[in-house]
């Protein structure tokens with residue numbers, strides 16, 4: 001656990017959620033507690049005002065329901081940052097009552113412990129067609145970036161794969177399917193819900209960005225068009241190293257999506273992918289380092305009961321390892337690394353990376369968190385494609 005004037009962070013297996021709530025309550029803290037669980041695509045959020053939990057978000061729940069849900073997130077990490085909280089008081093119960101009730105309901109099995117089995121099972125109210133697609137949802141907290149609002153009718157494309165486009169927008173309401181077009185057909189990868197961002201990080205590096213997928217509105221969708229000039233400025237003042245970490249993250253999303261397509265087309269050839277590579281890091285390793293690849297190729301592989309699933313193919317200029325502020329659910333805990341013999345790695349100063357993340361604008365942090373969450377969801381789909389895409 002680390003404590004400084006602005007933040008508190010740690011591992012939930014070391015300091016449990018009731019401990020953290022108690023600590024923030026006793027110290028009359030104001031700010032935002034973010035809870036990350038390896039089996040959910042989006043962090044849970046609890047808003048604190050002078051030691052009281054005033055509102056919370058967890059998956060598709062809000063208020064007290066969301067806060068109780070978080071008691072089931074027994075694995076993962078948390079970060080508290082002292083920020084001005086404008087959320088109004090939705091949660092009326094006192095902290096002690098919440099802690100006692102939450103703990104009791106968890107013990108009684110009334111709150112589900114979040115583990116691999118429970119991850120991303122959706123109920124029908126989120127969807128219009130009853131599919132099992134996992135839904136990516138995010139808290140919408142940065143309205144100040146929204147310049148304009150637009151509506152898209154059911155079934156219409158929001159963006160089209162292969163077309164140029166460099167704006168990023170936020171889904172204020174509704175759902176959209178992410179579809180990868182292949183020469184044969186379209187593969188539905190996942191579904192984006194309210195709070196999701198549309199647009200890739202690479203578009204912040206170049207003016208000629210191409211859409212990597214088609215997004216189709218499922219029901220009426222309300223979009224918030226974001227202030228790109230402001231986002232470009234905020235991105236451009238990041239260090240080149242931090243920007244390349246962001247671009248490397250974006251690459252992971254594209255490649256994990258490629259893997260889903262390969263599985264759909266039955267053209268995934270794991271043997272070929274791993275040929276000439278040796279194990280660099282075992283899945284489940286406790287290695288806390290991260291590295292820049294200076295030479296050679298590294299393949300990120302999730303080992304599943306059905307066999308290894310390659311998720312990303314990284315090369316010179318990409319990053320591997322454990323970057324705590326960018327939680328993709330990949331290595332070290334959720335994937336192994338295989339590398340070519342000539343691989344050369346340079347260690348990354350994780351304290352500097354964390355500092356730059358903490359000091360980045362809320363929108364830059366939201367973009368990184370969103371892409372990392374999409375990588376994590378897409379990985380789960382790749383590992384259980386049949387189950388995730390099956391219609392009920």
Ligand SMILES: Nc1ncnc2c1ncn2[C@@H]1O[C@@H]2COP(=O)(O)O[C@H]2[C@H]1O
Pocket residue numbers: 136159165178189190197198199200203210211212213214215253257374375378
């Ligand atoms: N696997 C995925 N999961 C979630 N969103 C995705 C995925 N692949 C692509 N997208 C989104 O779909 C968008 C298509 O246009 P962009 O490439 O600009 O930005 C892309 C992302 O916002």
